[in-house]
Amino acid sequence: MLALALLLGPGPARAQPSEEAVKAAFLPRFARYVTWPGPFLPGPGAPFQLCVIGRDPFARLLDQAAARELIDGHGVVVRRMPSADGSQGCHLAFVQGAAAPDTASLLAALRRRPVLTITDARAGPHRGVIHFVIADGRVRFFIDDAAAAERGLSISSRLLALAVGVRQRR
Amino acid sequence: MTNRRIVFLLGTAALACPATRAAAQDSPTPVPILASQDLSELSIEELAQLPVRSASKREEPLSGAPTALFVITNGDIAYSAANSLPEALRLAPNLNVQQVNGREYAISARGFNSVETSNKLLVLIDGRSVYSPLHSGVFWDLRTPMLEDVAQIEVISGPGGTLYGPNAVNGVISIASRDASETIGALVRGTVGTFEQSAAARYGFALGGAGAMRLYANWFNFDDHPMASLGPAARDGYHGWRAGFRGDFPTAGNHFTIQGDIYENDVESLPGDGSRGGNLLGRWRRDISANSAFQLQGYYDYSERRFLLTLDSLETFDLEAQLNLRFGAHDLVLGGGLRTTRDEFINNLNGFQLNPPRRRLWTYNAFVQDRFALTTTLSLIAGVKAEQTSFTGLQLLPNLRLAWQPDPRTLLWAAVSRAVRSPSRIDRQLEFLPLLATSNFQSERLIAFEAGYRGQPIARTTLSISAFFNRYDDIRTTEFQPGGGLPIQLMNGLEGHTYGFEAWSTTQLATWLRLNLGVSGIWKRFQEKPGHADLARRDALGHDPNLQLFARAEINPVDRLRLTIGVRRIGALNDQVGAPAINGYVEADANLTYRLSDALELFAAGNNLLHDTHLESNDTGRARLAQRSVYFGTRVRF
Numbered sequence: 039m040l041a042l043a044l045l046l047g048p049g050p051a052r053a054q055p056s057e058e059a060v061k062a063a064f065l066p067r068f069a070r071y072v073t074w075p076g077p078f079l080p081g082p083g084a085p086f087q088l089c090v091i092g093r094d095p096f097a098r099l100l101d102q103a104a105a106r107e108l109i110d111g112h113g114v115v116v117r118r119m120p121s122a123d124g125s126q127g128c129h130l131a132f133v134q135g136a137a138a139p140d141t142a143s144l145l146a147a148l149r150r151r152p153v154l155t156i157t158d159a160r161a162g163p164h165r166g167v168i169h170f171v172i173a174d175g176r177v178r179f180f181i182d183d184a185a186a187a188e189r190g191l192s193i194s195s196r197l198l199a200l201a202v203g204v205r206q207r208r
Numbered sequence: 209m210t211n212r213r214i215v216f217l218l219g220t221a222a223l224a225c226p227a228t229r230a231a232a233q234d235s236p237t238p239v240p241i242l243a244s245q246d247l248s249e250l251s252i253e254e255l256a257q258l259p260v261r262s263a264s265k266r267e268e269p270l271s272g273a274p275t276a277l278f279v280i281t282n283g284d285i286a287y288s289a290a291n292s293l294p295e296a297l298r299l300a301p302n303l304n305v306q307q308v309n310g311r312e313y314a315i316s317a318r319g320f321n322s323v324e325t326s327n328k329l330l331v332l333i334d335g336r337s338v339y340s341p342l343h344s345g346v347f348w349d350l351r352t353p354m355l356e357d358v359a360q361i362e363v364i365s366g367p368g369g370t371l372y373g374p375n376a377v378n379g380v381i382s383i384a385s386r387d388a389s390e391t392i393g394a395l396v397r398g399t400v401g402t403f404e405q406s407a408a409a410r411y412g413f414a415l416g417g418a419g420a421m422r423l424y425a426n427w428f429n430f431d432d433h434p435m436a437s438l439g440p441a442a443r444d445g446y447h448g449w450r451a452g453f454r455g456d457f458p459t460a461g462n463h464f465t466i467q468g469d470i471y472e473n474d475v476e477s478l479p480g481d482g483s484r485g486g487n488l489l490g491r492w493r494r495d496i497s498a499n500s501a502f503q504l505q506g507y508y509d510y511s512e513r514r515f516l517l518t519l520d521s522l523e524t525f526d527l528e529a530q531l532n533l534r535f536g537a538h539d540l541v542l543g544g545g546l547r548t549t550r551d552e553f554i555n556n557l558n559g560f561q562l563n564p565p566r567r568r569l570w571t572y573n574a575f576v577q578d579r580f581a582l583t584t585t586l587s588l589i590a591g592v593k594a595e596q597t598s599f600t601g602l603q604l605l606p607n608l609r610l611a612w613q614p615d616p617r618t619l620l621w622a623a624v625s626r627a628v629r630s631p632s633r634i635d636r637q638l639e640f641l642p643l644l645a646t647s648n649f650q651s652e653r654l655i656a657f658e659a660g661y662r663g664q665p666i667a668r669t670t671l672s673i674s675a676f677f678n679r680y681d682d683i684r685t686t687e688f689q690p691g692g693g694l695p696i697q698l699m700n701g702l703e704g705h706t707y708g709f710e711a712w713s714t715t716q717l718a719t720w721l722r723l724n725l726g727v728s729g730i731w732k733r734f735q736e737k738p739g740h741a742d743l744a745r746r747d748a749l750g751h752d753p754n755l756q757l758f759a760r761a762e763i764n765p766v767d768r769l770r771l772t773i774g775v776r777r778i779g780a781l782n783d784q785v786g787a788p789a790i791n792g793y794v795e796a797d798a799n800l801t802y803r804l805s806d807a808l809e810l811f812a813a814g815n816n817l818l819h820d821t822h823l824e825s826n827d828t829g830r831a832r833l834a835q836r837s838v839y840f841g842t843r844v845r846f
Contacts, residue, residue: 055247059247060247063247063250063255064252064255070252103247103248106248107248139532139534142495142501146497159387163387163493164495165418165458171387171392172390173389173391173392173393174845175259175806176258176259177256177258178256180389180418182418196252197252200252200253200256202389202414202420203414203415203416203417203419204418205459
């Protein structure tokens, strides 16, 4: 860690991206590092479905990020929905209720389905498989690999290595 | 996996990422220059290393809380000139903050301010109540958290509703530290100034998979302040340290928090003067189902103060439970708490003693509140709190609130609440025979009427306005025996009312300029009740300025540079009761922070920049002059 700090040093002035922009950039990218059970993978040429369930803090940022993602011939489309109804077909789901308890009930509705749920510490303590936090001024995340295992998802070690903490699968 | 992570970090830094996609990009700087927010070219590792501009809490959707609530965020504190918790509270326009001397502050909402009379405020630090049962006030010099780890401070003016514990009469200050998962990494801070120095360090790390832990320590020194013509000669220089930890451990449906601090401060008044103490808190939150949650919290707190031949020690055990249930249009919260304190007060300075000098006290409270959606835009919040202490019978404190949110940008609310301040040890058991005898002092009572607006009336501007009318009864007086003889006793002889308002706004004038304005006003009308004559000349009402005005500009011309300038105008203390009148004042503070790199930040800050000295308190037993103070500092993160 120390080595990193020293190497970064003073650099040229640059505009810092917003927290939302970086989170939006992460979301479609996660699909690259997760393996879904065979029957749930998108068909040939069909896109991964990234669902925003509840509040949408990203708006256009997420559509832009998703439009640029191409994973083994699969694009990523963004779907937005107020509740978990109609979330069939979602591969990834960013879940955020109007208030913290709403997030919990949305997550409960997705429990035990092969969906990579993603939550944000800013919206409350309730956690999906991936939980965004701000660590040291950077967007980072916790990964609940045990919850991923329950859903039949397998997360690549490259993504696990980026997590600030991992709850291991049993 | 640890090895992998180290390899990756070094790899990113040198831009020799092992992964194919990242290696394909040949960027000359560690983190590529970003002209726009086009992040699609970055690898996932680079995204994780990218410093971000944090979203301001105030840009989030309006909270539906129908109270006069002001929120001080972590960023507000970092870019202010505040170097202590009381100084940070100056950011809230709904508080009156008086620096009494180098270590003592008098802080109050909606009146009654002075060190001895600001006794109607509930102050919570991570759920731990810190007002003292000795006089129901707060010893701010014992509260020295590392400000970088404070997530936010909620300041409520008014009774605060059902959900807060005992003593939430005129306001609530709730200080929340950051979840340990938000403080991963190391941070070191040092400041050097004309009259003050500080140093602090924190290290946070992931622990046990989903959990995280941080350890911190800080040290500070504040030199003596100049003597005030109306104040005492005793030295007020003050220095001390604090260290502690916080761990957060989420598991499926559960969240465990454990935290603790120890501290020690020395005051220059006499050798050996100062305070020390510590606390340990555990909290368990369980999500029972999607619509119900349960929380259990317990803590232990010990503090000991020595000052001018007096010794005051206090040991507190507290246990609280809360259950949240939602069904249909109802949002129900019920809970209860139990607190026991054991104190000791020994005074070798003068004849005032507590009788008995050692005492265990109990406080019980239980509450239930329902937030009921009458229509999609109108909610009714009805609650009742029951409270009993060793000095009182069962007291019922009902609260009724109406919230109307016609659109997401507008909240109108009104409330009526009953609140009481239960007797403190001093109220009941202070004795100086044959002059002063203990008494049967009863709770001070309040019925508060409030109304307010919070919303976004025009683009880029948020506005909050609240008005109140408070009817008080049984406020403390000091009286002769009926018929005029000794001993004198503390009685409940005053009644009256206060009225006033608070308003604040934030306007984003340009992408680089934000302007915050605040104003608060209070007027008091009190009289002795028939048959009562107050020897203390209504001293219990405190000393409050009628008007306070605040303006604060946050200027962010380039990304690495941030300048904050605050100006405040505080009215005179001239209520002519119990203490000399003093003039109002205008003062300014500023903070200039330059981020040299993502790891290194330099800042210069100053308080009270307009005058060499000024007086904020008319406390003849304590007041010293507040003074211009400039300091320089650095923060290093790695």
